[in-house]
Amino acid sequence: MMRAALAMSLPTYDRIVDTSFLDRLSRSVDLAPGVLTEFTSPAALASLADVDVLVTGWGCPVLDAAAVAAAPRLRAVVHTAGSVRGHVTPAVWERGIVVSSVAAQNAVPVAEFTLAVVLLAGKDVLGATRGYRARRARPGAPDPLNPGNPGNSENPGNPRNLGNYGATVGILSASLVGRRLLELLRPFDLELLVHDPYVPDADLRALGAEPVGLLELAERSDVFSIHTPLLPDTRGLVDARVLAALRDGTTLVNTARGAVVDAAALEAELRTGRFTSVLDVTDPEPLPADSPLWDLPNVVLTPHLAGSQGNELRRLTAAAAAEVDRLAAGLPLHHPVPHPALSRTA
Incomplete structure (x- = not known):
């Protein structure tokens, strides 16, 4: 059975890792306990030395040449988020390590x-809301959308464009x-x-x-x-x-x-x-x-809200776990990230 380890920041681990994700991974790989937040301490180097798959997340340490050299068995990096630019370096591809990202799910x-x-x-919900609220001070004022009905919303533009x-x-x-x-x-x-x-x-x-x-x-x-x-x-x-x-x-x-x-x-x-x-x-x-x-x-x-939040994070970890399943079964990845693609992707 392949050996896998999690590598990400502690806040990311607390945010995205739950029991179901850990159980799913453990069915396919021998999952190392804990999480790697750096790649330089003796404990981290010992973990890297026998890892086949790194399951990474936001805040993962940089996989530079030294980190790659410390992981002679590493064959795949599966990222539980979108861009891999922050932690995957050319040293990864030069070693022939495959990379996967769940950017499509995010x-x-x-x-x-x-x-x-x-x-x-x-x-025009924003404009109509402003106008509707402003009409509190003008009870009975005509509604530009429907002059015969003063009780509806207000929009300063031409109703034909609404x-x-x-x-x-x-x-x-x-x-x-x-x-x-x-x-x-x-x-x-x-x-x-x-x-x-x-x-x-x-x-x-x-x-x-x-x-x-x-x-x-x-x-x-x-x-x-x-x-x-x-x-x-x-x-x-x-x-x-x-x-x-x-x-x-x-x-x-x-x-x-x-x-x-x-x-x-x-x-x-x-x-x-x-x-x-x-x-x-x-x-x-x-x-x-x-x-x-x-x-x-x-x-x-809005506070960078559009991307995966709350229960939507489970979509990311489910997709990452599916990629680990495929690796364990000897199947090609569903969502590989080829090195040349980084010139045009986030």
Whole structure:
């Protein structure tokens, strides 16, 4: 039976590891007790010396050349989260160690969160809520959506533009989250656009979306949703020019990484109030206490909530345990991470 060990921070261990996960792993591998939080102490080196599989999580120590050399039997790294950039180094691939990540499972709640935001944005829930609350001071005031009925919500825009029938949703990047979101949006009466220069147009059309350039995506979208991984060439990708191209009344959604958007340019545009933004991520994160984004009425800030939380973490550990099962059975991984893919993924 293969020998496996857990490697992650203690807060991560407390957050994601439960009895069912440990029992599931123990049915396939000989699981070392405890958790490795570093790879340099005598106890950690002794554990590494006879481990075949490392099951890693957020806060895993870096698997550099020294750590890899200390684990001569290591054949696989199974990550219980998304990106492996923080702990997997070229030394891992150079040794022929296979790597797996459950990024596809972590994409599910992010896409679900974004779907909810898209549909609520079509109804202008944020603006309608503000208007409805403000009408407390004006009992009997006409309702712009239905002038003959003063008891409903208020929306300052043209009622003909309100709703999700035929609205245009622009997806920035056909990443794992972007693709999952396109699947979730497909049953609705929406026009779907996507921009991803790394994916052939034919493949983007097969996802059910029209491929367009970045500026066209901004110009045509009622909801502009960012799903681009943060890489050197995507930092600040959504810059002042792209933000200026957004139409008045658009909703910008960012559940990817805050630094994909030029923070100064975003703040300047949001101060004008001409579009709404739902930001699950910011740059920096969290925002400084004196950032105007906290108080702007056209901004919704959530605390990096879209990714796996609470019971959704069980989806990640179940997928990781399934990968360990496959390794123990001599089967190929379901979710391998090839080294070249890191140039274009988070």
